[in-house]
Amino acid sequence: MAGFLKVLFRNLLEGPCTDPYPFGKTFSPPSIRGKVLINPELCMGCGMCVYSCTAKAINITPLSDASGYTITVWRNTCCLCASCKHYCPMGAMSISDDWHLAHAADEKYALVERHTIKFTPCSNCGAMIRPLPLPMLKRLYAASDVDPEKIRSLCPKCRQIEAASQIVQNSGADAAKAENS
Amino acid sequence: MSLDTMLKKLSVSSPWLFRINAGSCNGCDVELATTACIPRYDVERFGCKYCGSPRHADIVLITGPLTARMRDRVLRVWHDIPEPKVTVAVGVCPISGGVFREGYSIRGPIDRYIPVDVNVPGCPPRPQAILESVVLARSIWLKKLGLEK
Numbered sequence: 001m002a003g004f005l006k007v008l009f010r011n012l013l014e015g016p017c018t019d020p021y022p023f024g025k026t027f028s029p030p031s032i033r034g035k036v037l038i039n040p041e042l043c044m045g046c047g048m049c050v051y052s053c054t055a056k057a058i059n060i061t062p063l064s065d066a067s068g069y070t071i072t073v074w075r076n077t078c079c080l081c082a083s084c085k086h087y088c089p090m091g092a093m094s095i096s097d098d099w100h101l102a103h104a105a106d107e108k109y110a111l112v113e114r115h116t117i118k119f120t121p122c123s124n125c126g127a128m129i130r131p132l133p134l135p136m137l138k139r140l141y142a143a144s145d146v147d148p149e150k151i152r153s154l155c156p157k158c159r160q161i162e163a164a165s166q167i168v169q170n171s172g173a174d175a176a177k178a179e180n181s
Numbered sequence: 182m183s184l185d186t187m188l189k190k191l192s193v194s195s196p197w198l199f200r201i202n203a204g205s206c207n208g209c210d211v212e213l214a215t216t217a218c219i220p221r222y223d224v225e226r227f228g229c230k231y232c233g234s235p236r237h238a239d240i241v242l243i244t245g246p247l248t249a250r251m252r253d254r255v256l257r258v259w260h261d262i263p264e265p266k267v268t269v270a271v272g273v274c275p276i277s278g279g280v281f282r283e284g285y286s287i288r289g290p291i292d293r294y295i296p297v298d299v300n301v302p303g304c305p306p307r308p309q310a311i312l313e314s315v316v317l318a319r320s321i322w323l324k325k326l327g328l329e330k
Contacts, residue, residue, distance in 0.1 A: 102317055104299060105298055
């Protein structure tokens with residue numbers, strides 16, 4: 001009896017515990033997995049997300065003139081497991097907390113995230129490449145004193161040569177310094 | 182006003198829900214039970230109520246990727262529901278097959294057999310997302326009844 005009164009008084013004071021949604025605001029827990037988002041600045045098109053996607057929701061197709069590629073996520077088959085986010089070496093995939101996905105059935109195939117990413121020519125030889133993002137280059141060349149800004153627009157072959165010549169130059173300068181002192 | 186329209190107007194506040202499990206893993210069914218039974222979400226605010234018989238239903242919620250063994254039973258139950266009915270595909274499985282897509286025992290996606298009106302993707306969708314879809318389904322149902330434009 002007393003327990004019942006306690007509940008009654010609490011309800012009178014605090015109001016009903018029903019979430020007012022969809023007439024009012026609702027909450028999203030911080031760990032909720034909602035829509036998958038792709039950052040086209042960071043994506044390299046390596047295909048790790050395509051390989052790790054449990055539901056085959058991600059697709060990477062090269063453009064017909066080989067000037068780039070298209071990356072697509074179909075939200076209607078994405079099972080929100082966040083494997084793509086876990087395995088993406090560039091950190092280009094992210095999971096937002098937006099779960100408002102209910103839609104009329106005629107929009108079934110419109111629920112996609114699509115980015116077309118174009119290749120850029122190598123500044124030395126002109127081969128079409130996807131330049132590495134700067135944070136990744138900084139991480140790769142953290143041990144050596146190669147300037148990542150200078151080698152960013154180069155294709156892998158030219159980059160190897162440029163990086164090697166920079167290392168040789170720097171070590172030569174170091175040796176000269178050591179001789180002088 | 183004819184008796185027919187009067188009955189329609191009286192019943193609009195209470196579309197009854199019916200669940201069909203077309204071979205689901207039970208994740209979405211748990212979320213559907215949560216949507217109805219937990220006071221925080223409470224789908225019965227909209228006058229919706231889960232009913233036991235398909236003949237009483239107005240909105241049908243289908244979960245699961247439509248397995249080979251379930252296909253004929255699902256179709257039989259779905260055809261038992263009187264028109265106008267609104268079909269809601271709950272979870273990614275009935276919409277596209279989800280993780281079970283192109284499996285040997287999967288006959289889905291469900292819109293190969295049944296005209297679907299509302300999709301709510303998610304694995305499983307949140308109870309709030311299901312509420313959103315039920316509200317959307319209700320407005321489609323009212324349009325089908327000719328009571329809302």
